[in-house]
Amino acid sequence: MRLALKLGQCDADHFLRKLSASQLLEWFRFAELEPFGARVEQMQTAGLRAQVANYLRKKGSEPFTAQDFVLGYKPQVQPKQMSVEELYRRFTGQS
Known part of the structure; x- marks a missing residue:
């Protein structure tokens, strides 16, 4: 859809039927070198x-x-590293 939109094609299905596998692969390679889109x-x-x-x-x-x-x-939250004892207490409900 994004490629069809970028190229001004309103019918993405028709666009994909016209596109050969080698052309699609070429677009993927191009997008890796020069990303485009929103x-x-x-x-x-x-x-x-x-x-x-x-x-x-x-x-x-x-x-x-x-x-x-x-x-x-949203920033990735790093999980707190727990010792084996802490893990055991957490999952067994012991304090």
Whole structure:
């Protein structure tokens, strides 16, 4: 759908029927070299927002990153490492 949309094709099924396997593979390779679409545009915008925010932030405060401005981004929470004893107590209900 994204490729059809990017190329101005309103009927994605018709577009895919016309596209050969080698052409599709070529598009996949091109997208690896030069990503395109909404996700890339969102990252570019987030980078610009981070630059403006860093320019305006207070001295000494933590700098912003592009990830701070990506819509729907949630930082990965690292699970706490537990010892074997802690795991045993947790799953057996012992304190």
